[in-house]
Amino acid sequence: MRTSLIGYPRVGSLRELKFASEKYFKGDITIYELHQTGVELRADHWKRQQENGIDFIPSNDFSFYDGLLDTACLFNIIPERYQSLGLSPLETYFAMARGYQGSEGDVKALAMKKWFNTNYHYMVPVVDDSTSIQLAGTKLFDEFLEAKQLHITTKPVLIGAFTLLKLAKYTGVKQAGDFVQETAAAYADVLNKLNELGAEWVQVDEPALVTDLSQEDLALFTKLYARILSAKGNVKVLVQTYFGDVRDCYQALQALPFDGIGIDFVEGKQSLELVRQNGFSADKVLFAGVVNGKNIWKNNYKSTLAIVQELNGLAKQLVLSSSCSLLHVPYSLQNETKLSDNNKRHFAFAEEKLREFAELKAILGHANPYASDLYLQNEELFDGIRFAGNEAVLSRTSALTDADFTRLPAFAEREAIQNDKFKLPPLPTTTIGSFPQTAEVRANRFSFKKGAITEEQYKQFNFDKIAECIKLQEDIGLDVLVHGEYERNDMVEYFGESLDGFIFTENAWVQSYGTRCVKPPIVWGDISRSKPMTVEYSSYAKSLTSKPVKGMLTGPVTILNWSFPREDISLKDSALQIALAIRDEVLDLEANHIEIIQIDEAALREKLPLRKSDWKSEYLSWAIPAFRLVHSGVQADTQIHTHMCYSQFSDIIRDIDAMDADVITFEASRSDLAIIDAINDCGFQTEVGPGVYDIHSPRIPSVDELKQGLHRMLDKIDVTKLWVNPDCGLKTRGVTETWESLRHLVQAAKEVRATL
Missing domain, CATH: 3.20.20.210 (TIM Barrel)
Structure with missing residues (x-):
């Protein structure tokens, strides 16, 4: 059984990226020193995943500010008001993220919104009628090669074309559908470049697929990827969804020539039923999101094994994955000295989730998974009583009436x-x-x-x-x-x-x-x-x-x-x-x-x-x-x-x-x-x-x-x-x-x- 991560936290175990960035903003360190912090964090994150046996390790999940902003810059979606400042690429990037006030000009930052149903905020790309969407940046390729120099083969990650166009703000006459051809061509150029560099897989994140989709949305998605995937060559393309199920586009995902489909089985309430009812293409790999990327409680192996074993009978090729990026959980329990052992035994932060993948892989490789020591230890954790209720609180909530929710007068x-x-x-x-x-x-x-x-x-x-x-x-x-x-x-x-x-x-x-x-x-x-x-x-x-x-x-x-x-x-x-x-x-x-x-x-x-x-x-x-x-x-x-x-x-x-x-x-x-x-x-x-x-x-x-x-x-x-x-x-x-x-x-x- 192989394992995959959608993404890893990027701020560092003690917020090294935060402090380095703030020092850079104040002029206390150079741009080289800021980049060096990024190099050190990425190397540490990749090595930790490698040591825990993760088979599909993401790269380009690191960002100095925001992943969608990185994607916008990768594809030249930089409004003229920022380009006209004449700043370096990283300074322009930060001007888009934070605004800029100086001798070169005075511009506001891009709008910032919540990333789907999380407390993470993304920067909203702005597309006007003169925007030329094309491959312009190198960050994705640079970080892939950076990992390769460490003898780590990674799965480059970027926000998918559909989600990019759906989340962008359009300020002119043109709308998302008017940018299909050039967007598809830009993503095809990414695949061509990754083929040249010898990448085996690329992950395109499409969380917008778990929202309500109209027929126009499905047509846009299909049109984009029919063109993008025609240029994929040897590199395999994983379309990764998260934060819900893909009930509106399950058939479309099966019909397109993706090599892998990532589906969330934690927040995706209908995900398992979709696979049961419709089957799963034999020529595709199912990346099953069974380890919660949002919450910090340990994985219940009994529940997870039930899902995995059923999926094993429905999909010919199965990979265990996180339900979403681990960006949304803390870095490691190792830095917690004051939590009791009883508390900590119930938690899994990002680093501990890596070990959960290793344990699940070992349990599934056991002749009788339910008799393995790792499984039995986990079962004991969930069979034990963690929590005793507060009767006064429970009585008070149960006694609430409609009048308690109504303020008078009007x-x-x-x-x-x-x-x-x-x-x-x-x-x-x-x-x-x-x-x-x-x-x-x-x-x-x-x-x-x-x-x-x-x-x-x-x-x-x-x-x-x-x-x-x-x-x-x-x-x-x-x-x-x-x-x-x-x-x-x-x-x-x-x-x-x-x-x-x-x-x-x-x-x-x-x-x-x-x-x-x-x-x-x-x-x-x-x-x-x-x-x-x-x-x-x-x-x-x-x-x-x-x-x-x-x-x-x-x-x-x-x-x-x-x-x-x-x-x-x-x-x-x-x-x-x-x-x-x-x-x-x-x-x-x-x-x-x-x-x-x-x-x-x-x-x-x-x-x-x-x-x-x-x-x-x-x-x-x-x-x-x-x-x-x-x-x-x-x-x-x-x-x-x-x-x-x-x-x-x-x-x-x-x-x-x-x-x-x-x-x-x-x-x-x-x-x-x-x-x-x-x-x-x-x-x-x-x-x-x-x-x-x-x-x-x-x-x-x-x-x-x-x-x-x-x-x-x-x-x-x-x-x-x-x-x-x-x-x-x-x-x-x-x-x-x-x-x-x-x-x-x-x-x-x-x-x-x-x-x-």
Whole structure:
């Protein structure tokens, strides 16, 4: 039995790539030194896979920022505004990813969106009518040869032609279908080059195939690959899908001359049934995704063997694969010194998953797989009782009624009450919550965790930072203030650490985008809140000013979606447990006279099924009520805000309105304010704050740029409904750029206000 990986984490076991990239951005290291970090990481990753017997080792799964951006650059999909800067190829690449502001010009970054149903973000390629899609880069080939020099034969990986064209943004008259010929020719050139280099296999990732496909989509896919595969020569082509099943295109995949088809048997609910009912082509290799690439729990060999043994009778050639890239799980358990042995024996991070492949291969090679020591050890792990329920939590969730999910009075009456209470000016200004986490802020938190300072010293530092932050916000004229979140390491991890039922890691980092890594909590048991989590700091901030100060919380769906969830209960049950815990915090904030409370649901869309037919039944039917449960108990004059970012929200905009918040802020600047059309078209009742500038870019927006954005919003959003804010929290930004950008924001709002 052979084994294959779709992709491997690229940031390094201790985030070496993140730190090297940030040093490069600051000018502290050279481009050569940055490239050398990449060389060292790739070599380490390939060797680890080789040592664990992986037969199909991916290359070109490494990226300095984003794989889809790499693919765009490979095929010359670089908008003129970046090319005209006259920068080096890597600098141009980073300008597309982060924006650029310098003597050569001032350009915004490409839009950033969630990668299907994950917390990873991709850069959206931009195609205009003058774009010439053609093979222009060498990274894919360079890394294949790099591995070859280490005597490692790899399977080069790139985003497939169909997914590339489906995810791109088209700014002219031409659409995806108009680029079929040149796209197919460019991919054919890749195959020709790989033939020259002696590659045996190439993997083209087509996750878009697990979404709802129209007849036009199927025609586009078929037309592309009929042309691409005619040029494949000796190199074998694996079309790799993940994040779901391929029910809409199973027959098309079988009919095209692919050499291998990768199918997800973890998230693909109908994958096994598709193979049962339709068979599998004898001339193709089935790459069966049976090792979960998204979650960190150990593989249940009993379940996996049942699938593999059935597939062995249905497909003549079978390879064991991950369900998706291991990019979505942490690097290694070896860096975890504080987790108990009982915890760790249940987990498999990326490196441990390599060993799972080796063990599965050994078990399947055994005369009686079910009698092998490796199988029996795994069976004992799953037969043992890991978890004892919290009866108080279970009783509370089971006692919920419809009334617990309904806030009274209705929105229109609340809006009038709140307008009368707060008397905010038109276009009220605020921020999303966090302020820069400087080295000083991080050092204070680190010193406290290590026991180098007392709790009193730690808190006093935070109080001083809050006082400074409140004064600066007052000085520049913001209308609704925040305390800055200096006590928080991460918007989910902070709450996980404060709730019962979570456990935490030291170095289980997962890439979210570019240099941004997160350390998701692990849901180990039933979730509850034993004490207030945010009241002390929020109350202190409120005592410093006569202006409203928002209490800042993370919502239950985002906490769940940005954690590694349990697999023994439903996501709905976990979400309701977390919702009740956050509800307790909301009511405590209100009791302490915090009159505006923001409950962020940045990840609301993240676990939304990729097929629309499953949205209501499998997700929205509990995700929206979970949010309503959090705030349904507050008074009419308490204003509830929420925030969402970096996803496509237009198609669920009515469901978002049904969350029944009072104000919703959206990421909008990178997506060119596209959300305002959806807001306008559906008669959105909730007040809104589409972000007026991109906080993931170091550039400082001008007052005129911000005014233009506000006027565009006012063309479609009533002035009584519109708030003015950045598009996300300011945690990752520098101090100088943050305050300068906010000064411009306030000035722009005041100048537009004066024209109303």
